[in-house]
Amino acid sequence: MAQHHFHLTAQWEGGRNGTGTIDAGNLKSxxxxxxxxxxxxxGTxxxxxxxxxxATCYLITLAAMLERQNIPVQELSLKTEGVVREERGLKFERITHRPQVILASSATADQRKQTEAATERAERHCMISNALRGNVELAVEANISTVTD
Structure with missing residues (x-):
C-alpha cells in the first residue's frame, strides 16, 4: 500500500490578531x-x-472523470462557497460547488447525461470531500450547457 506524505511548516507572531506564514511546498502564504x-x-x-x-480536489476529480468518459468539454470552471456559522463558537457548516461545464457542439444527449452524473459523482469520490463528510454539508449545483455554432 502506497502512502503519500505532505508537510507544512508554519510560523506565528502575536496573539489572536497576529499574522503568520505557511509553507507547504508549492503553497506559501x-x-x-x-x-x-x-x-x-x-493573507489567507x-x-x-x-x-x-x-474545490481543487472536486475540480480535478471531475476533470479526470469527464476525460475517462471521453466527454468533449469546451470549458470547465468552478465557483465554490463555504458557509461558517457563528453561534456558540464557529462551525464550518456547508460547502457548495457550482461547476460550469460547457460541452463542445459535438456532445450527444447521452454525453450530457453522463456529465450531469459526473458532477455529482465527483463530489462523492473526492478525497477531501470524503474527509469532511459527516461534519460539513456538501452540495453540488451544476450548470451544464453546450456550445452552439
Whole structure:
C-alpha cells in the first residue's frame, strides 16, 4: 500500500490578531484570521484554505472523470462557497460547488447525461470531500450547457 506524505511548516507572531506564514511546498502564504471574524484579514485563512482544498480536489476529480468518459468539454470552471456559522463558537457548516461545464457542439444527449452524473459523482469520490463528510454539508449545483455554432 502506497502512502503519500505532505508537510507544512508554519510560523506565528502575536496573539489572536497576529499574522503568520505557511509553507507547504508549492503553497506559501501569509495567514491570519479573516476580517469577517474580526481579524486583521492579512493573507489567507483556514476557511479559504478549506474551501480551496475542497474545490481543487472536486475540480480535478471531475476533470479526470469527464476525460475517462471521453466527454468533449469546451470549458470547465468552478465557483465554490463555504458557509461558517457563528453561534456558540464557529462551525464550518456547508460547502457548495457550482461547476460550469460547457460541452463542445459535438456532445450527444447521452454525453450530457453522463456529465450531469459526473458532477455529482465527483463530489462523492473526492478525497477531501470524503474527509469532511459527516461534519460539513456538501452540495453540488451544476450548470451544464453546450456550445452552439
Amino acid at each position: 501569509v495567514i491570519s484570521i479573516p476580517k469577517e471574524m474580526r481579524g486583521p484579514g492579512v 485563512n483556514p476557511d479559504e484554505m478549506l474551501i480551496g482544498s475542497a
